[in-house]
Amino acid sequence: MLTLKFIQENKGKVVERLKKKNFDASGIVEKILDLNEKRRSLLKDTESSQAEMNALSKEIGTLYKSGKVEEANKAKSKTADLKNKIKELNSQLENIEKELHEELVLLPNLPHDSVPEGKTAEDNEVVRQGGEVPTLDSSAVPHWDLIKKYDLIDFDLGIKITGAGFPVYKGKGAKLQRALINFFLDEAEKAGFKEVLPPLVVNEDSGFGTGQLPDKEGQMYHLTADNLYLIPTAEVPVTNLYRNVILKASDFPVKNCAYSACFRREAGSWGKDVRGLNRLHQFDKVEIVQITHPDRSYQALDEMVAHVQTLVEKLELPWRIVKLCGGDMSFTSALTYDFEVFSAAQERWLEVSSVSNFESFQSNRLKLRFKEDGQKQTQLAHTLNGSALALPRIVAALLENNQTPEGIRIPKALVPYTRFDIID
């Protein structure tokens, strides 16, 4: 959520920059500014009436105390009209504020200056790539065949006990999950991210804080009996740890990592793109979250991207980093880098990580603020997060790229975690 103050001071800039996200903000911005004018004038009236009432009440109190009952009663009679006026003004103010808030949450975050123009993923900009695409044996097959061949993951069993998109990992398939989770957590810790293990279920306030609610309600599993939501990513509980918090500048940077299962309804997708591990309702992911001083958030973003790069390099996967174009970016992000790894048997790039700077967009919803040392005034902090990494597509790429007639090779960096070097 953009702040009112920012919109007021940067009206033209907001409209201009949001064009990059293919969002026409002109109408909403006008409406917001107009509503705010109304709000301010109403607020002024309300508050002065309230002040008058407070003074009157105090006077009545004093009169009663000194036994001047008649005068007190006289003063009392004056309060009735004022009281009604305040009630009326208050309800108008409440309506305006509600309307204003409804408009404010419709505005996406402004894309950073460096965000490329574009409408779809086609227009994303490849910024770096590395690793080598392996030349596979002619008998090479996609991962959904490999997991059957080696009995690593059972989709049918998942369908039986839950439904499509809830795989059951078995044997070395299950161990590979554990190995990857531990590998990612250890690496994150080495990079200075403190581990937390959050709840997998969050309340409505948390959903709002990171921007899943109200707009993406349909993408989360909702536990209606308790009005709680299954988390779509650890970003939600971890970032919300800092909801309604005022940090000191000296607390920066706050760096957390967390493993969690993630649950996504992903309604309405079928076909080849979602086959096998390409898209699931439940999957595992290690997330990194950072809270920084506004001056340092882009530096922090670069560091996080660099961290993710070391992961795909250690896994010896062919990778590339793309900077998302305006049209492909999320509602809340100011700048996003996606990591993709090449899946040799499917012959396509798979998105395995998304690293974003949200600047103060989430902080404003979260009321996550900080104070400079010795300053009274609070400012919004910047929040960032990234996957480091999401498992399923990494597993898909590992299986496909490392398949040999003898079995599937495990990359060296992972062997201490799996304690086997081949799946056969």
Added chain:
RNA sequence: GGAGAGGUGGGAGAGUGGCUUAAUCCACCGGUUUGCUAAACCGGCGUACGGGUAACUCUGUACCGGGGGUUCGAAUCCCCCCCUCUCCGCCA
């Protein structure tokens, strides 16, 4: 699930209708004192949204878990909801 207690500033904790501008203590910040530290003493101490100003100062309103009500006036009284704790039951 049953029974009970409770929710007040960063923390502890007083406050049962108007000197509450929320006491007091602790923590924290500044000052005095001091060779340094500590102690002592003095002062300060939250958030949000407005008004005013060149700026600092100044000033208004709201906020005692949330919402509603009673009243000239509510942290305090009434209603609804949420949450926490304790004991019991069930249970990994």
